[in-house]
Amino acid sequence: MAPHAVIDDEGVPEPSTNGVEERHQGYRSLPVPEPCLSYWHRTTRAFPYLNENSDEEVPTSTKYLIIGSGLSGSFTAWSLVESGVPGSDIVILEAREAVSGASGRNAGHCRPDAFRGFSAYAKVHGAEQAKKIVENEKLVFEKLDAFVKEHRVPCDLNSTTTFDVCLTPEFAAYERESFEAYKAAGGDVSHVKFYEGEEARSRTKVKEAVAAYEWPAGSTHPAKLGQWLLTAVITKGVRLWTHCPATAVSKHLSSDMVGSPRWDIRTPRGAIAAETVVHCTNAYASYLLPRLSTFVTPNRAQAHSFIPTASLSGAKALDKTMSLRYSLRQFFSLIQRQGDGTVVFGVSRSNPEWSEETIHSTVTFDDTVYNHEIAATAAKAYQSLFVEAEPKQRRHGEGADHYWSGIIAMTPDSVPMIGAVDGKDGQWICAGFNGHGMARIWTCAPGLVKLMKGQPWSETGLPECFEYSNERLERNKNQELKSVW
């Protein structure tokens, strides 16, 4: 069925509205230079590979060329090495400093959907795929949790539970319907707990809570996670070139032998010939694959860090994460870091209080700035939902800490693009995460590597609707721009 849905901050499609919608004209850009720094970037400036090989010419050839050093790129490299590929056969190109895309700028949540998105996904992809999408998210968190524990990754993982906090009776009713629909379709909800009224308020500590659902989820320091992965693969021989955008991929001139380079990748510091190219470029994928310019829409998302006052400090710090929802379109996300107590507060991409100008300004590749109106909404909601002290009562150092933005990749059918790039033998893609990559990359990147090794889609365990194909692009080509409202 042709989708007609916008996607919420957790990657879940929502019904379309009659809000601002435009014809999709197509978007293409390299990452812009000098992006702002996120909280995560500001606390990892000493990462030794941050500007790796930033002045060096690229090597003339490699077997595997991964474009993008976010979690998709680094976990693809990790999975290739795990599958037996020598690290020295892999080169990663990154346009800016290491992990400078969405992976280093998100709201820190690894928060699988437990049931809410089922109905909306079902409208786009059918009930069977929708169930697989939700099940896959649960698996991602389990895999990430196990990976971090097995490898003792120092990425501040807080493996806990999360609340979906319903702040209005209408949204509580919607959640109830979604829960029942998923359950009726055979979805497993045995890990989901439900509270209402006073119990919801006391468990969540949110005074406006009408009802709440709770299930396993977590938070991480995503830049530390990405940097650890890069360090691990570099230690195994993978080579990283930062500040080195791939500007074009073209057919290698003499690719007549099996195993010889098939593609030439241009960069400002020379050309590199590769047998296999993996696009882990998320919102920027269409720059090298122009056909995607009407499929992937960039959207600037924003997050905010606050230093809590007494109400969320010490023993009152929150060890559970949450999504605080007035409606499908108007919500906030919260994690509180267990080490330094910093609160990271995310916002939905729409809000009835925002001006048209603000709403339109989010469709952009520009992550050098943040939007003040969105930040003001976040600060106000954080203070009122958690009864934080009024500005005049705060001590110097409490309150707003840092605001930042990053670019996410929206697709009209709300799911990522994984697999072979049709018609470009030897090119692969793992991108288009709809602002929800933390709940997807941990199965998508290893799944892609299985495909690259010749295994069938069924071995990936991924929902079939994630598979990249020209047919999928065609099917969606006349869809209106979804991420503008």
Ligand SMILES: Cc1cc2nc3c(=O)[nH]c(=O)nc-3n(C[C@H](O)[C@H](O)[C@H](O)COP(=O)(O)OP(=O)(O)OC[C@H]3O[C@@H](n4cnc5c(N)ncnc54)[C@H](O)[C@@H]3O)c2cc1C
């Ligand atoms: C503010 C914000 C909040 C978010 N909150 C959450 C959340 O709480 N939970 C969640 O699951 N997800 C969240 N996300 C989304 C999540 O961060 C992304 O889905 C995920 O990080 C995507 O990872 P990636 O590796 O595919 O893309 P990216 O991390 O964007 O990596 C792509 C990389 O490719 C590089 N690149 C692009 N083009 C080229 C080129 N031509 N040459 C060389 N390099 C290139 C870019 O510079 C970038 O480093 C959020 C995102 C933002 C911005």
